[in-house]
Amino acid sequence: MKFSRRAVLAHIGAAGLSAALPVRSPAQNAYADLEGRPWFFFNDEQARFVAAMVDIFIPEDEFPSASQAGVVDFIDLQLAGPYGRGEGLYLQGPFPESTLPTQGYQLPYPPAELVSRGIEEVEGGQDGIRLVDRDLAGREAFVGALSGTQQSPVAGGFFDEMLKLANWGYFADPIYDGNRDYAGWRMVGFPGAHAYYLSFVDKHNVPYPVDPKGIAHVPGEGPAEFLETRSREG
Amino acid sequence: MAARTLPKTDVVIIGGGWTGLAAAYELANNGQRCVVLERGRYRHDATYFAGPGEHDDLKYAHQYEHMMDVSTQTLTFRNTPEQTALPMRRLGSFLPGQGLGGAGIHWNGQNWRPLPQDLQMRSFYVDRYGEQFLSDDDITVQDWGVTYEELEPHLDFFERVAGIGGAAGNVGGEIREGGNPFEGPRSRDYPNPPMKQPIATTLFAQGAAQLGYNPFPIPSANLTAAYENPYGAQLHPCTYCGFCERFGCGYYAKADPIICIYDRLVGHDNFEIRFNAYVMRVDKSSDGKTATGVTYVDEDGQEVFQPADIVCMCAYSLWNVHLMLVSGLGEPYDFRNRTGTVGRNYAYQTLAAATVFFEKDILTNPFMGAGALGMAIDDFNTGNFDQGDLGFVGGGYIGSTQTNGRPIAYQPTPAGTPGFGLxxxxxxxxxxxxxxxVLLHGSSVASPSNFLDLDPTYTDVFGRPLLRMTFDFPENDRRMAAYGLERVVEIVEAMDSVVSYATVNRAGPEQNYSVVPYQTTHNTGGAVIGTDPGTSVVNRYGQMWDYHNVFVFGACLFPQNLGYNPTGPLMGLAYWTLEHMKNAYIPNPRPLMDA
Structure with missing residues (x-):
């Protein structure tokens, strides 16, 4: 059975998320055209949880939220691939209970397993109400509590991993299916992968007005155009 | 036992980075048959580092595609000898390389010379402030055993190999405006002019000058003009693309070992390089006076013994030390009894910095960057200022760089900003x-409780014990960082158009060194150079005291770390060692110094 990503995310709206359906132009390059296929890693419940969590990290304002920018899809792909399987991670034991923060990650799980276990452990929250069933303030409190106190090594590691992945997904090149329509790059004014500034670098305080362009050569929309689109679509 | 023994070669070289390829070039052209063993794969600027594919922030800067694979081999870490070390399970604080060119393909290109007093650090401070100034039990700084005057021709030669752009501050004793007035006398100017400067680094330089300091452009291996190096390599001007550190340069605009050396050597009758050749150990003769060659695991997973008359250890500093320890070369350092030398005097780099927030009419365009793009002052580096009442040795340069605006990591936010949310x-x-x-790039003194040895618990995929690192910032360096950060803040407050700033001090109070956040790939010491076999692993020519046909290269030689980036000094040492190998050792193999 196939699930549309759009349909899964739509459930979040029904659950009271302030963000509307993700606004997407038609797929902008061959790499990112993955709409309509099943999740590679998540199940629907995990996807809804992750969408709610990353939209607390990166909420919608004049620029899209994390899930609107494809961050859930990005994380799904990452966790299904070599990164999620722990490529480049030393996972030999033993794994002692007592570790120093200066020693870094010391859990026996590759990222994909850490995220599955993390969702399972923290879902339900402190008072038994699921993240996706909370209103915005409730979600902020839920995620904030995860960041403030380390409930357990798994919960702490999970929070750090999700924050890192959300940031990657919002700002990495769109070939990885996040940063849709260059949401992250437009927000800060990063021109992207095509970079040649020999004749510009010492022009002081001069704006560099180009639309972002990623590795796949797809020109981005300018901020004005984007905002116009957003207001048109409601 | 090794499954297979190959025909003997004159020289076997462990590692295909800057020092290994320099050794191969110089010795192959001196008539020696050289075999380089590189643990990683073949790669080349033209075919592997071309934009825009190379400009992939996620893949290269955050998933470390060009760096070593810690699932094969890593190290364990603890802050103090009483703690239990645990594996560094992913890369973080430093990023050693793997593959042709080593970490030399993903360096920033900041290329410095040591100060004359850096190389005689103990005698310099004793001469200036008396013996008691260095009596602190926390400090084991020592002289290098080689002087600035001796290294100068070799520092100069590497500046030619890499086409360094900069402004000379001292040519033959004549001080020049716009350069670093504190540098040792150089025989001639840099081969290329300095880089262009953006607004942020210009504002720093103006602020520093206003306080009476001496700003100058950071010496750069990001090329500033079309250039041909002494080996005949053709390099191109840097585009300031902002994908430098952690990336290879497909523009041929950042000097690296592949384009500067390998391309001019490949095809030479005396040169062979084997990829995916992971060296397990250096093998020793039965009389215990020489090495017989090295054993490595080849790409089919088979152990191979490569006999050689000379072994050049050109792995990354940490892995040179690891190879010595697993091979039983030299006497391992014993922290409790303060005996042995291999693993002793491990040091790092001490960083403190301010992020500066400008008025909104200042447009920094941070994505226009380069690894060595920036301005610096050297007024607070080792011995360049009066430290008599300050209670610390060492120092560092204070600089402002603009390396990149890649938005996964470049997210400057004022103090007090939450970590996520609206x-x-x-x-x-x-x-x-x-x-x-604005950054203090501070030195790192050697200290008895900072060292490298073998871990008792964890192993690499080959079954060898992992290297164990024990390190925290010594009190001396905490005082240095606190003082340096005060100077950083004074400069920031003197700069125009500054609204606010936020500081970070990696060696601040209550801050222990952590292997998690990136700091620098400047791991030094553990196999240090010197004139006393009781406190050094190699003599002043880079030759092992115990095994005269083993020569050691790289930052593992530094007796303590400088307030500078290490590539310039370690390449000066490499060419110094190679000169003595060619002129003194190879014609008559023997210990070049009496123990």
């Missing part, structure tokens, strides 16, 4: 194009 998002957007930085 306020964070707004702060990232508002400050991205209006921020800069």
């Amino acid at each position: 306020e964070w998002k707004r702060a990232v957007r508002d400050n991205y194009n209006h921020s800069g930085g």
Whole structure:
């Protein structure tokens, strides 16, 4: 059975998320055209949880939220691939209970397993109400509590991993299916992968007005155009 | 036992980075048959580092595609000898390389010379302030055993190999405006002019000058003109693309070992390089006076013994030390009894910095960057200022660089900004194009409780014990960082158009060194150079005291770390060692110094 990503995310709206359906132009390059296929890693419940969590990290304002920018899809792909399987991670034991923060990650799980276990452990929250069933303030409190106190090594590691992945997904090149329509790059004014500034670098305080362009050569929309689109679509 | 023994070669070289390829070039052209064993794969600037594919922030800067694979081999870490070391399970604080060119393909290209007093650190401070100034039990700084005057021709030669752009501050004793007036006398100017400067680094330089300091452009291996090096390599001008550190340069505009050396050597009758050749150990003769060659695991997973008359250890500093320890070369350092030398005097780099937030009419365009793009002052580096009442040795340069604006990591936010949410998002957007930085790049003294040895518990995939690192910032360096950060803040407060700033001190109070956040790939010491076999692993020519046909290269030689980036000094040492190998050792193999 196939699930549309759009349909899964739509459930979040029904659950009271302030963000509307993700606004997407038609797929902008061959790499990112993955709409309509099943999740590679998540199940629907995990996807809804992750969408709610990353939209607390990166909420919608004049620029899209994390899930609107494809961050859930990005994380799904990452966790299904070599990164999620722990490529480049030393996972030999033993794994002692007592570790120093200066020693870094010391859990026996590759990222994909850490995220599955993390969702399972923290879902339900402190008072038994699921993240996706909370209103915005409730979600902020839920995620904030995860960041403030380390409930357990798994919960702490999970929070750090999700924050890192959300940031990657919002700002990495769109070939990885996040940063849709260059949401992250437009927000800060990063021109992207095509970079040649020999004749510009010492022009002081001069704006560099180009639309972002990623590795796949797809020109981005300018901020004005984007905002116009957003207001048109409601 | 090794499954297979190959025909003997004159020289076997462990590692295909800057020092290994320099050794191969010089010795192959001196008539020696050289075999380089590189643990990683073949790669080349033209075919592997071309943009825009190379400009993939996620793949290269955050998933470490060009760096070593810690699932094969890593190290364990603890802050103090009483703690239990645990594996560094992913890369973080430092990023050693793997593959042709080693970490030399993903360096920033900041290329410094040591100060004359750096190389005689103990005698310099004793001469200036008396013996008691260095009596602190926390400090084991020592002289290098080689002087600035001796290294100068070799520092100069590497500047030619890499086409360094900069402004000379001292040519033959004549001080020049616009350069670093504190540098040792150089025989001639840099081969290329300095880089162009953006607004943020210019504002720093103006602020520093206003306080009476001496700003100059950071010496850069990001090329500033079309250039041909002494080996005949053709390099191109840097585009300031902002994908330098952690990336290879497909523009041929950042000097690296592949384009500067390998391309001019490949095809030479005396040169062979084997990829995916992971060296397990250096093998020793039965009389215990020489090495017989090295054993490595080849790409089919088979152990191979490569006999050789000379072994050049040119792995990354940490892995040179690891190879010595697993091979039983030299006497391992014993922290409790203060005996042995291998693993002793491990040091790092001490960093403190301010992120600076400018008025909104200052547009920094941070994505226009280069690894060595920036301005610096050297007024607070080792011995360049009066330290008599300050209670610390060492120092560092203070600089402002603009290396990149890649937004996964370049997110300058004012102090007190939350780590996520609407306020964070707004702060990232508002400050991205209006921020800069000022950094203290501080030295790192050697200390008895900072060292490298073998871990008792964890192993690499080959079954060898992992290297164990024990390190925290010594009190001396904490005092140095606190003092340096005060100077950083004074400069920031003197700069025009500054709204606010936020500081970080990696060696601040209550701050223990952590292997998690990136700091620098400047791991030094553990196999240090010197004139006393009781306190050094190699003599002043880089030759092992115990095995005269083993020569050691790289930052593992530094008796303590400088306030500078290590590539310039370690390449000066490499060419110094190679000169003595060619002129003194190879014609008559023997210990070049009496123990």
